[in-house]
Amino acid sequence: MNTSGRRRRWILAGLALGLGAAVLGYRGPGQGLVRGYLGDVAATMLVYALLGLVAAAAWSPRWIWWTTRWLAPAWARAAATLLIATGLELGQAGLWRQVGLDGVVLGTTVDPYDLLAYGIGVAVAWAWDGARADVISA
Secondary structure: OOHHHHHHHHHHHHHHHHHHHHHHHOOOOOHHHHHHHHHHHHHHHHHHHHHHHHHHHHOOOOOOHHHOHHHOOHHHHHHHHHHHHHHHHHHOOOHHHHHOOOOOOOOOOOOHHHHHHHHHHHHHHHHHHHHHHHHHHO
16 A cells, blocks of 8 residues: 555544544533434544554555455455444443443443444545545655
8 A cells, every 4th residue: 555545544543532522522402413423434544544554554565464454455454344333333242331331432322323433433434545645646
């Protein structure tokens, strides 16, 4: 992957972190909805960006290229991000309570709207990844 691809992913990660910080700091109307769903969008954008950075590192000679080669295509990063997010969401059905992590970071209930928010986050990240390629590299 070229430098502009890495740069796009770092920018996306920064935007996702900024959005996440804004969500955590928001105290206005609909705070629960904003934190619950917009936070999910930001989290999946961040996961997508980080998977892209891992994939970029995998092409570097100092890394073993085959460990993350499957993350190179954007569709594979999108699918992996959705699998991770969905796995965490389904884990809220009981697994996290057993290990004492419920409510800390992962939430406590399974919500189908969270899955929708994950899909939106992945779609935004994927669009950024493709749409920004020509703008940033220019």
